[in-house]
Structure formats: structure tokens, C-alpha cells
Amino acid sequence: MEKRRDVFQAIADPTRREILCLIAKEPLNLNSIAENFDMSRPAISQHIKVLDESGLVAMRKKGRQRFCHIRPQKMKEVDRWLEQFRQLWEDRFSQLDQVLNNLKNQDNEE
Amino acid sequence: MEKRRDVFQAIADPTRREILCLIAKEPLNLNSIAENFDMSRPAISQHIKVLDESGLVAMRKKGRQRFCHIRPQKMKEVDRWLEQFRQLWEDRFSQLDQVLNNLKNQDNEE
DNA sequence: TATTTATGTAATCAAATACTTACATAAAAT
DNA sequence: ATTTTATGTAAGTATTTGATTACATAAATA
Numbered sequence: 145m146e147k148r149r150d151v152f153q154a155i156a157d158p159t160r161r162e163i164l165c166l167i168a169k170e171p172l173n174l175n176s177i178a179e180n181f182d183m184s185r186p187a188i189s190q191h192i193k194v195l196d197e198s199g200l201v202a203m204r205k206k207g208r209q210r211f212c213h214i215r216p217q218k219m220k221e222v223d224r225w226l227e228q229f230r231q232l233w234e235d236r237f238s239q240l241d242q243v244l245n246n247l248k249n250q251d252n253e254e
Numbered sequence: 255m256e257k258r259r260d261v262f263q264a265i266a267d268p269t270r271r272e273i274l275c276l277i278a279k280e281p282l283n284l285n286s287i288a289e290n291f292d293m294s295r296p297a298i299s300q301h302i303k304v305l306d307e308s309g310l311v312a313m314r315k316k317g318r319q320r321f322c323h324i325r326p327q328k329m330k331e332v333d334r335w336l337e338q339f340r341q342l343w344e345d346r347f348s349q350l351d352q353v354l355n356n357l358k359n360q361d362n363e364e
Numbered sequence: 365t366a367t368t369t370a371t372g373t374a375a376t377c378a379a380a381t382a383c384t385t386a387c388a389t390a391a392a393a394t
Numbered sequence: 395a396t397t398t399t400a401t402g403t404a405a406g407t408a409t410t411t412g413a414t415t416a417c418a419t420a421a422a423t424a
Contacts, residue, residue, distance in 0.1 A: 156266035208391040208400050216343035226333050233326035318370050318421040
């Protein structure tokens, strides 16, 4: 009965992105995570719930604590989406080149 | 007086991600973009405004049309953020290995 | 000049977000 | 058994989001 969440929506919030950075180094329990933010514990708890539902993190119970682990495979999904744009900035036609090129094409059209 | 938008918030919406895919191939004007969606033109117009404010797209006027170009350098920002996680899935300690490893460490702790 | 076309903008509105405080529960420590 | 600790959950709320329809404007076209 787990609600499914969009990965992109999950990383849209800056607090959630910070949480991901924190636990990328090492798994942390909820209170340890909350200590890093100027925000109530339930607020953090809810953010983590969103991350959990998106599949970006996995929770593991250990006694009365719950550790938050990052799930690299899910992060990779974002990377795969980016893949289709990657050549745009890796090409010789990157950035300025591309802009100038587009401008030139426009002027020539029609 | 341009409002500044978060790139991650901009790509959080599926419609906006689709728009980015569309214009990655070639710049399109607003109506051409709107044709691809089952949604009113003003709705698309507002989505494009968000993309514009985030810097992910640039608008170029051409007569009474406005063409929407992708800005690869801004897409790259997302890629740079992902960078810090990339080794997590490229490592020999990826996915299952990593989970098992973390579990083992947990069991040993304390 | 009048009309069509491509677009912007305003007013609305329902739903989702991101918080808060207060209370509930379950495991560990006393 | 009681208390403390780590966490979940509910209720309430202000703000933001994502959409709509209706109207405005500016460039191309007849």
C-alpha cells in the first residue's frame, strides 16, 4: 500500500537534496539527520517519507532507530534521464557555439 | 526583475520534462509545443515561463513567434549535482553489494 | 485598414506542499 | 514497572502549484 512518488518531485525540495547529500556519506537515523536542520523533527520525518516513497532511500530498522540509506540505483534514474541531453553540452556545438548556430539558422530560415 | 527559479523544481513537473525533451531536438515556438499536449495553451505558456525563469530554456523572438531553445549549460547543473552520487553506483560497492555491506557494518556496530 | 495569428496576462480555483504543535507507540535503559 | 528515547501520525494552516476561461496585444496577412 506504499504510495508511489516521482523521483524528480522528490529531489525538487532543497531540504530533501541536503538529506540525500548527508546520507550519501553514511546511513543516518532520523534524529541525526534532523539535527542538521533548523526545522522540526516531524518535518524532517515527512521529507524522509517522501524520499522513501520515491525509492531514493531505503529505511532499515535497528532497535528503536531507523536508518536512512541512499539507493544509488534510483539516483541513477535521474542520470539516465539526463543522458538524452548530455551530448548537447559535450558536443563541439555546446553552449555559445550552439546558440550562435541556432541564431544563424534562424536568420537564414524562410 | 526576472524571478529566479530552482532548476530542480523546474524539472519536477512531468509536462515540463516532456517540453525539454521536445525542444532538445529542435527549438520550437509555443503553439508547436502546445500541440503536443492535451492541455490549454496558457497552461503550456506558464510551464515554459517556469523553464525560462529557471534558465533551462531561452526564448528567442522571431516575428510574432517565440522560439524555445534548450540551454545545455543549465541542464549540466543537474548533472553536476548528481556527480557527488555517481561513484555510489559506479563503484564495485554498488547496489546490492553496498546494501549488504551496510547491513554487515550495522550488525557489527555497538 | 481589418482580420488572423501567436502569444501574454489576469482572475479563479482545487489540490498539493511544507510546515507547525500535540499526541501515540514501541524499544531501551533505569 | 517506569521512564526515556526514537519515531510515527493527525490536525491545522499558509503558500504554492497547475490548471482553467476570458480578455489584451502585437505582428503578419488579406
